[in-house]
Every structure is written in structure tokens, then in C-alpha cells.
Amino acid sequence: MGQFEIVKDFFLGISRSRISFIGGMLVTITTPFLLTYMMADTIWHIKNPYSGAAVYLALGPVFLVGLAMIFVGAFFFRGDRDAHLFTLEYMRKYFTEPGMFLRLRKNVFLIVLLTSINVAVFSMFLYRAYHYMESTSFCGQFCHTVMEPEHTAFQNSAHSRVACVECHIGSGAGWFVKSKISGARQLLAVVADTYPTPIETPVHGLRPARDTCEECHRPELFHGDKLRITKRFLPDEQNSAVHDVLLMKIGSAGDRAKSSHGIHWHVAPENKITYRSTDHSRMIIPEVILTEADGTQTVFRTPDADELLQDTASAAEMREMDCIDCHNRPSHIYLLPDDALDLLLAEGDIPQELPYIKAQAMEVITPTYESLDQAKSTITSKLTNWYKENYPQLVTEKPELLKRAIKGVITAYSNNVFPEMKVEWGTYVNHITHGPDFDIGCFRCHDDMHESPEGKTISADCNTCHTLLAIEEQDPPILRTLQGEKL
Ligand code: HEC
Ligand code: HEC
Ligand code: HEC
Ligand code: HEC
Ligand code: HEC
Structure with missing residues (x-):
């Protein structure tokens, strides 16, 4: 027997089994493309969502299937002339005859080398494919038309440098797997053209904000108020510019040393606010329960709460308030x-x-x-x-x-506005405000209609959340004062 008997037998085995042969061809053809692309991607971080998909979602799996076919074929589907390699007698001969055993050792080196190369290509593939599937270009641009509204709004937002996965998945293996399963389902929906237009908000499937937003933001360290100056234009001949000047009571979620107050009082650990809503998008909230650190509970209900809660099956769902109940559109902000x-x-x-x-x-x-x-x-x-x-x-x-x-x-x-996805003006409601009609966002609770048995209400007083320093004023004195002018 020659020096590289095992190798020869190995290739013979492959060529004898049609399955292995096809597998071998697939691996041979895909490897150079795969390796070159992965190298280029590692160095230059290729942003094109389509070439990435071709390599990581098509070529890569073909390579893996080819690799699997080589072994499956060699083990189970040998051709008519047995290539011996994986039979028991063959192995026994090698291990019992001393001359052959020596040769085996040399050949083991080759096998280890080949396996290492495969493992290296394999793990590099998994690593790059993982990064590709977590990339903003894959999430936001691969299904171009479907994600166009979200991707466009995202790019216009303060979070345009935050990857989609930071808010939609967060860290940890469990959520990664969950997201890939739901991602695969969404991909199928796109292929089968069965996705809803407009895309539904994932309010009920979103990961709790504590594991996403709070990885970057810490409302317990917020303090003080925030001046908010908005320039507006009237529909007159001069398009007259006017100003809204509001002092937003941002407040703080409290910390060991500080007490919670203002707008972020809701997310302080000592104030737990739970509520029940009667519709999917949580627009109607008939019951709000505040549980304080000492266990005192205050239940605020609207006059029609009994009726509303009785009628709906979803009424049982109790939700604990977090960032998303106000900041539901931190990134996909569609303006009116x-x-x-x-x-x-x-x-x-x-x-x-x-x-x-x-x-x-x-x-x-x-x-x-x-x-x-x-x-x-x-x-x-x-x-x-x-x-x-x-x-x-x-x-x-x-x-x-x-x-x-x-x-x-x-x-x-x-x-x-994205007509193709049926995203019109106001399709997606933003809860960070109350809107001009005082009917959304904060006013789902803060409407003076939610009352506790003791007669306490959730305040709709205009000074609860902000101080109104100027509303649609052409030349508000407060701006002059702020700019240091003497009045
Ligand atoms: C700062 C956090 C954040 C980032 C970054 C982010 N999203 Fe979202 N996204 C959200 C939240 C929160 C919602 C739920 C909105 C709601 O409930 O009203 C959402 C909703 C969606 C929806 C459902 C439709 C809708 O508009 O409600 C899609 C689709 C979506 N995001 C895709 C993306 C894509 C694609 C990216 C990256 C290009 C991305 N998101 C980046 C927070 C984020
Ligand atoms: C990966 C880090 C990261 C995550 C996760 C994240 N943010 Fe942010 N967020 C930022 C950064 C950075 C800024 C400041 C951007 C700037 O000012 O340019 C910001 C800004 C903001 C602002 C101010 C926006 C503005 O227009 O000034 C709000 C509100 C906010 N984030 C809420 C959220 C909410 C709610 C979530 C969870 C759904 C979230 N963020 C998740 C990093 C993050
Ligand atoms: C009760 C509603 C509400 C909740 C709950 C809430 N926020 Fe806010 N948040 C607001 C409002 C209102 C503003 C001011 C918006 C503006 O600039 O006019 C704000 C401002 C912010 C800002 C910008 C602060 C600044 O100084 O510019 C960040 C960042 C932020 N919130 C993050 C969070 C995070 C993270 C959570 C969850 C832990 C959270 N918020 C919970 C209502 C809320
Ligand atoms: C799910 C119901 C709910 C929503 C939505 C909500 N709040 Fe509240 N908020 C409450 C409750 C309950 C209280 C406590 C009322 C009390 O005890 O007087 C409260 C109290 C407050 C307070 C007083 C905090 C303090 O210092 O004691 C401010 C400020 C406030 N909310 C601002 C806002 C703003 C701004 C929004 C919208 C961006 C908002 N809230 C949305 C339920 C809500
Ligand atoms: C529960 C809290 C809360 C109460 C009560 C409240 N507001 Fe607001 N208001 C907000 C928030 C939050 C915003 C939005 C800030 C933003 O868009 O960043 C806002 C914005 C505004 C704006 C600016 C609109 C714009 O886009 O420039 C006006 C004007 C306003 N409120 C008037 C009022 C008046 C008048 C009342 C009393 C009837 C009132 N608000 C009661 C929370 C509140």
C-alpha cells in the first residue's frame, strides 16, 4: 500500500458515492468565493445587503450541505465498489499490523489538518453570518420595500447609529433564537407576499425596556428640567414664524440619594405602575394601579371601566409601565x-x-x-x-x-408617508405627547377622569408635566430674556 493510501481511499470513497461526489463538488466550487468574500467583509465591513444575503444565506448553506453530503455519502451510500475506508475490517487491519500503524500516524496528520481547515472556515462562516444578520443593512434594507418606512424614519432619528438589534433583540442567547425564529417567519411572509400593510407594531412582542433602552440610558441619573423651543410657521402670507417655549419637567427616576420626581417618576423602582387596556395598541386604558414602595395601592378607574373591562377578553392582561409606554417611537418617528x-x-x-x-x-x-x-x-x-x-x-x-x-x-x-406600505399621516401614533386634541399619549391616563375611591385623579393640570412659557408667540419675551436681552 502506498504512502497516502488513506487519502487515496478517501477520495475514492467520495468518487464512488454519487452523494459524496456532488457534495465534494459543491464544497470545491463554493469555498473560494466564500473565503474571499468573508475575508473582504472582515476587512472592509461590506454594507451591501444583497451580496451579503447571496453569500451568507445562499452560498454558505450550500457549502455546509456539501460538507455534510461528503460524509453522509462516504458512510452510508457507498457505490458498488466498496472503498473500504470506513469499514471496520479496514480500520482493524491498520491498527493491528505494526507497519501499517506507522503509516497511519502520518496520515492522521493530514486528516487533522483537513479537519482544522474545515472547522476554521466553518466558524468563520458562522461568525460573519451572525454579524451579517445583526446588521442594520440586513434588517433595514434587505426587504427594501417592506422596511422602507421604518428604515427611513430610523435614519432621521437620534438613534440612527444604534443597530436595530439593540432595541429589537438586546443581548442573550434566548432572545437571539426567538428573534431568528420570528425573523424566518417574517422572511417567509415577504416571499409569500402575506405580510400586513402597514406592518403591525410589535408592542406585545417587544423585549422589556430594562434589557434594551436601559442598557444605554439611565433615567435615575436624569435631573432637572429641559427647555424645549419649537419654531412654528403660521399659514399666512408671510409664513410668520412663532415660538413654543416649554420647560419640560424631565425629572428623575430617583437614585439611592435622590428621590424620584417629574416625568421619569413613573419608572423609578419604588413606583410600580400597572394598567389594563382594552385594545391591541393600548389606546384605551380604563384602569391604572399605582403600587408604592410600602405596598400602598391606589386604583384609578374611569367611570366606564367596569363595562369596558367586562367586554374584552384581553382585559386580563396587566402591563407594567416602562419606557415604551411613552417612548413608543424613539426611532421610527413619523411626523404629522x-x-x-x-x-x-x-x-x-x-x-x-x-x-x-x-x-x-x-x-x-x-x-x-x-x-x-x-x-x-x-x-x-x-x-x-x-x-x-x-x-x-x-x-x-x-x-x-x-x-x-x-x-x-x-x-x-x-x-x-409610504403609500406602498399604507403608512399615511398619523398611521403610527406617538405617545410621547398628548397631541393637539389631548387624546393620546399621556392623556390616556392623565385626563382627570381616572379616579381612585378616595377621589384622587391622575392630573391633567397643564403644569404637571411642563411649564408653558410661550405658545405660538411671535416674539416671546422669555426668549429675549434667555438670550440675555434687557426688556
Ligand atoms: C431606539 C430603539 C429602536 C431602534 C434602533 C430600532 N427600532 Fe424598530 N421599533 C422600536 C420600537 C420601540 C417599536 C415599537 C413601536 C410601537 O410600539 O409603536 C419599533 C417598531 C418597529 C417595527 C414595526 C412597525 C412600526 O413602525 O411600529 C419595525 C418593522 C421595526 N421597528 C424595524 C426596525 C428596523 C429595520 C430597525 C433598524 C433599521 C429598527 N427597527 C431600529 C425601537 C427601535
Ligand atoms: C445602544 C445604545 C442605545 C439604546 C439601546 C437606546 N438608546 Fe436612546 N439614545 C442613545 C444615544 C447615543 C442617544 C443620543 C443621540 C444623539 O443625541 O445624537 C439617544 C437618545 C435618546 C433620546 C433623546 C432623543 C432625542 O431626539 O433627543 C431618547 C428619548 C431615547 N434615546 C430613548 C430611548 C429608548 C426609549 C430606547 C429603547 C427603546 C433607547 N433609547 C435605546 C443610545 C441608545
Ligand atoms: C411617563 C412617560 C415616560 C416614561 C415612562 C419614560 N419617559 Fe423618557 N421622556 C418622557 C418625556 C415626555 C420626555 C421629554 C421629551 C421632550 O424632549 O420633550 C422624556 C425624555 C427622555 C430622554 C431625553 C432626556 C433629555 O434630557 O433630553 C431620554 C434619554 C429618555 N426620556 C429615556 C427614557 C428611558 C430610557 C425610559 C425608561 C427607563 C423613559 N425615558 C421613560 C417621557 C417618559
Ligand atoms: C398608564 C398611565 C399613565 C400614562 C400613560 C402616563 N402617566 Fe403620568 N402618572 C400616572 C400616575 C398613576 C401618576 C400618579 C398620580 C398621582 O398619584 O397623583 C402619574 C404622575 C405623573 C407625574 C407627577 C409625578 C410626580 O412627581 O409625582 C408627571 C409629571 C407625569 N405623570 C407625567 C406624564 C407624562 C409627561 C406622560 C406622557 C408622556 C405620562 N405621565 C403618561 C400614570 C400615567
Ligand atoms: C401628563 C403630562 C402633560 C399634561 C397634563 C399636559 N401636557 Fe402638554 N405636553 C406634554 C408633553 C409630553 C408634550 C410633548 C413634548 C414633546 O413633544 O417633546 C407636550 C406638549 C405641549 C405643547 C407643545 C406642542 C408642540 O408640539 O409644540 C403644548 C402647546 C401643550 N403641551 C399644551 C398643554 C396644555 C395647554 C395643557 C393643559 C390643558 C397640557 N399641555 C397638559 C405633556 C403634558
């Missing part, structure tokens, strides 16, 4: 038309000097359009026609004003 336009006007993307642009923009931006293209063309033609008719001189003298305005208005639309 008024706010979206004001933001772009304040930044100058929509020119303030164009007469009536706020009013005209509101008019063209609010209707429901079939598609983004339809919105773009209608917005462009309507604005162009209106200004040509009413301000012909301005249009000829300063055409760039109108051009800039159209571009800005389209941006305001395309950042917040």
Missing part, C-alpha cells in the same frame, strides 16, 4: 404634516420667503396619494400652477425659490 413642514421651513429647506408656502404646502401634502410618484407629480404641478397664477412675477424673477420649495415639500412627504 404640520410638524414635518415646520421642521423643513425652520431649516430653510423650504424657503420662508415664498409667500403662503406653509398654507399651500399643507394643501398639497395632506391628501392620500396612490404612490410616491403620483405624490411627486401632483405636488409639483399644483404648486407650480398656483404660484404661476398668483405670483407670476416672483416665479420668473426667482424660479429657484419655487424649485427649492417643491423639493422640500416632497421631502416632508417622502420622509413620513
Whole structure:
């Protein structure tokens, strides 16, 4: 027998079994591509979601299947001429005859080497594939149309550098597995085209904020109030700028030394707030229970609580309040038309000097359009026609004003409305405020209607949460004072 008998037998075994042979081919063809891509990805962190999918979701699994086929074929599906390699007699001969045993030792080296290479490629693959599937480009861009609203809003938010998985999965193996199972289900829904539009909010499946948000934020270390100055624009000829100035009572969730107070009082360890809601999106909250550190409980209920809670099956679900009950949209923030336009006007993307642009923009931006293209063309033609008719001189003298305005208005639309996914203005409610109608967010509880048996209510007093320093004032004295001007 020759020096590399085992190796020869090994390859013979592979070629004799059709399954092993195909497996061998798959491995041979995929390995160079796989290795080159993984090296490049390790060095340059390739951001393209599609090449990543081709390698980690298609090529990689083919490589693994090929590897498995080689061994399965060699063990179980040997061809008509037995290649001996994995039979008991063959092994026994090697181990009992001293001459052959020596040769075996040399060959063991080769086998160990081959196995190590496989293990190395294998673990490198798992590691890179894991990183790929945790990447923002995979989560946000692979199913481009489906995730476009969330990905766009995410990129416009303060959290655009925080990976999707930090909020949606967090750390730990259990949640990783859970997320991959639900991810696979979602991928199937995309392939089968059975996903809901708009995508449902995962309110009930989200991981508790303590394991996600609180890995980075510590409301117990917050202190003091926060000044919030918002520039707004009125729908008059001058698009008059006005200011809202609010002192937000951010407060603190308390710490060993400090007591909890203000807005973040809700998430202090000593105040446990639980509530029951009667609908999936938790808009209607008939009962709120406050449990203090000493065990005292106060139950606040609305007058119709008995009736509402009796009717619903979900009434039994009791939820403990955490960050998400107020910050439900920390990253996917879709603005309302008024706010979206004001933001772009304040930044100058929509020119303030164009007469009536706020009013005209509101008019063209609010209707429901079939598609983004339809919105773009209608917005462009309507604005162009209106200004040509009413301000012909301005249009000829300063055409760039109108051009800039159209571009800005389209941006305001395309950042917040996604017709293909049926995300319209206000589809996703943001609970961090009460809205202009005092009916959402804080006012689900703070409406003076939730009453305890002792007659205590959850306060709707305008000074509970903020001090209103100026509302829609053109030249608020408080801003002058803050800027150091003497009045
Ligand atoms: C700062 C935390 C955070 C980050 C980062 C984040 N999300 Fe979310 N996401 C949330 C929360 C909270 C909700 C639940 C919203 C609700 O209940 O109203 C949510 C909801 C969603 C939804 C359901 C639809 C919706 O708008 O309610 C999708 C889809 C989604 N996120 C995808 C992503 C993708 C993709 C990324 C990365 C590009 C990402 N998220 C990054 C916190 C985050
Ligand atoms: C991986 C770390 C990380 C996680 C997880 C995280 N955040 Fe943040 N968050 C940040 C950083 C960093 C900023 C500041 C960004 C900036 O100001 O540019 C921020 C800013 C904020 C702000 C201020 C936003 C603004 O517009 O000024 C809020 C509110 C907030 N986060 C809430 C949350 C909530 C709620 C969650 C959980 C759903 C969460 N964060 C999860 C890192 C994180
Ligand atoms: C009762 C509702 C509520 C809860 C619960 C809540 N927050 Fe807030 N939070 C607010 C409001 C309101 C603001 C002020 C928003 C603004 O800037 O106008 C705020 C502000 C913040 C800010 C920005 C602070 C700053 O100084 O700019 C961060 C960060 C934040 N919250 C994180 C959290 C985290 C993390 C949790 C959970 C542990 C949490 N919040 C729980 C309502 C809440
Ligand atoms: C799930 C119900 C619920 C929601 C939603 C809610 N709160 Fe509260 N909040 C309470 C309860 C209960 C109290 C305690 C009432 C009492 O004992 O007087 C409270 C008390 C407060 C206090 C007084 C804290 C102190 O220092 O004693 C502030 C400030 C406050 N909430 C702000 C907010 C803001 C801002 C929001 C929305 C972003 C909000 N809350 C949303 C239930 C809620
Ligand atoms: C339970 C807490 C709470 C109560 C009570 C409350 N607000 Fe607010 N208010 C908020 C929060 C939170 C915001 C949003 C801050 C943000 O958007 O970051 C807000 C924002 C506002 C704004 C600014 C809107 C904007 O977008 O510029 C006005 C105006 C306002 N509130 C008026 C009132 C008035 C008037 C009352 C009394 C009838 C009142 N609020 C009661 C919590 C409260």
C-alpha cells in the first residue's frame, strides 16, 4: 500500500458515492468565493445587503450541505465498489499490523489538518453570518420595500447609529433564537407576499425596556428640567414664524440619594405602575394601579371601566409601565404634516420667503396619494400652477425659490408617508405627547377622569408635566430674556 493510501481511499470513497461526489463538488466550487468574500467583509465591513444575503444565506448553506453530503455519502451510500475506508475490517487491519500503524500516524496528520481547515472556515462562516444578520443593512434594507418606512424614519432619528438589534433583540442567547425564529417567519411572509400593510407594531412582542433602552440610558441619573423651543410657521402670507417655549419637567427616576420626581417618576423602582387596556395598541386604558414602595395601592378607574373591562377578553392582561409606554417611537418617528413642514421651513429647506408656502404646502401634502410618484407629480404641478397664477412675477424673477420649495415639500412627504406600505399621516401614533386634541399619549391616563375611591385623579393640570412659557408667540419675551436681552 502506498504512502497516502488513506487519502487515496478517501477520495475514492467520495468518487464512488454519487452523494459524496456532488457534495465534494459543491464544497470545491463554493469555498473560494466564500473565503474571499468573508475575508473582504472582515476587512472592509461590506454594507451591501444583497451580496451579503447571496453569500451568507445562499452560498454558505450550500457549502455546509456539501460538507455534510461528503460524509453522509462516504458512510452510508457507498457505490458498488466498496472503498473500504470506513469499514471496520479496514480500520482493524491498520491498527493491528505494526507497519501499517506507522503509516497511519502520518496520515492522521493530514486528516487533522483537513479537519482544522474545515472547522476554521466553518466558524468563520458562522461568525460573519451572525454579524451579517445583526446588521442594520440586513434588517433595514434587505426587504427594501417592506422596511422602507421604518428604515427611513430610523435614519432621521437620534438613534440612527444604534443597530436595530439593540432595541429589537438586546443581548442573550434566548432572545437571539426567538428573534431568528420570528425573523424566518417574517422572511417567509415577504416571499409569500402575506405580510400586513402597514406592518403591525410589535408592542406585545417587544423585549422589556430594562434589557434594551436601559442598557444605554439611565433615567435615575436624569435631573432637572429641559427647555424645549419649537419654531412654528403660521399659514399666512408671510409664513410668520412663532415660538413654543416649554420647560419640560424631565425629572428623575430617583437614585439611592435622590428621590424620584417629574416625568421619569413613573419608572423609578419604588413606583410600580400597572394598567389594563382594552385594545391591541393600548389606546384605551380604563384602569391604572399605582403600587408604592410600602405596598400602598391606589386604583384609578374611569367611570366606564367596569363595562369596558367586562367586554374584552384581553382585559386580563396587566402591563407594567416602562419606557415604551411613552417612548413608543424613539426611532421610527413619523411626523404629522404640520410638524414635518415646520421642521423643513425652520431649516430653510423650504424657503420662508415664498409667500403662503406653509398654507399651500399643507394643501398639497395632506391628501392620500396612490404612490410616491403620483405624490411627486401632483405636488409639483399644483404648486407650480398656483404660484404661476398668483405670483407670476416672483416665479420668473426667482424660479429657484419655487424649485427649492417643491423639493422640500416632497421631502416632508417622502420622509413620513409610504403609500406602498399604507403608512399615511398619523398611521403610527406617538405617545410621547398628548397631541393637539389631548387624546393620546399621556392623556390616556392623565385626563382627570381616572379616579381612585378616595377621589384622587391622575392630573391633567397643564403644569404637571411642563411649564408653558410661550405658545405660538411671535416674539416671546422669555426668549429675549434667555438670550440675555434687557426688556
Ligand atoms: C431606539 C430603539 C429602536 C431602534 C434602533 C430600532 N427600532 Fe424598530 N421599533 C422600536 C420600537 C420601540 C417599536 C415599537 C413601536 C410601537 O410600539 O409603536 C419599533 C417598531 C418597529 C417595527 C414595526 C412597525 C412600526 O413602525 O411600529 C419595525 C418593522 C421595526 N421597528 C424595524 C426596525 C428596523 C429595520 C430597525 C433598524 C433599521 C429598527 N427597527 C431600529 C425601537 C427601535
Ligand atoms: C445602544 C445604545 C442605545 C439604546 C439601546 C437606546 N438608546 Fe436612546 N439614545 C442613545 C444615544 C447615543 C442617544 C443620543 C443621540 C444623539 O443625541 O445624537 C439617544 C437618545 C435618546 C433620546 C433623546 C432623543 C432625542 O431626539 O433627543 C431618547 C428619548 C431615547 N434615546 C430613548 C430611548 C429608548 C426609549 C430606547 C429603547 C427603546 C433607547 N433609547 C435605546 C443610545 C441608545
Ligand atoms: C411617563 C412617560 C415616560 C416614561 C415612562 C419614560 N419617559 Fe423618557 N421622556 C418622557 C418625556 C415626555 C420626555 C421629554 C421629551 C421632550 O424632549 O420633550 C422624556 C425624555 C427622555 C430622554 C431625553 C432626556 C433629555 O434630557 O433630553 C431620554 C434619554 C429618555 N426620556 C429615556 C427614557 C428611558 C430610557 C425610559 C425608561 C427607563 C423613559 N425615558 C421613560 C417621557 C417618559
Ligand atoms: C398608564 C398611565 C399613565 C400614562 C400613560 C402616563 N402617566 Fe403620568 N402618572 C400616572 C400616575 C398613576 C401618576 C400618579 C398620580 C398621582 O398619584 O397623583 C402619574 C404622575 C405623573 C407625574 C407627577 C409625578 C410626580 O412627581 O409625582 C408627571 C409629571 C407625569 N405623570 C407625567 C406624564 C407624562 C409627561 C406622560 C406622557 C408622556 C405620562 N405621565 C403618561 C400614570 C400615567
Ligand atoms: C401628563 C403630562 C402633560 C399634561 C397634563 C399636559 N401636557 Fe402638554 N405636553 C406634554 C408633553 C409630553 C408634550 C410633548 C413634548 C414633546 O413633544 O417633546 C407636550 C406638549 C405641549 C405643547 C407643545 C406642542 C408642540 O408640539 O409644540 C403644548 C402647546 C401643550 N403641551 C399644551 C398643554 C396644555 C395647554 C395643557 C393643559 C390643558 C397640557 N399641555 C397638559 C405633556 C403634558
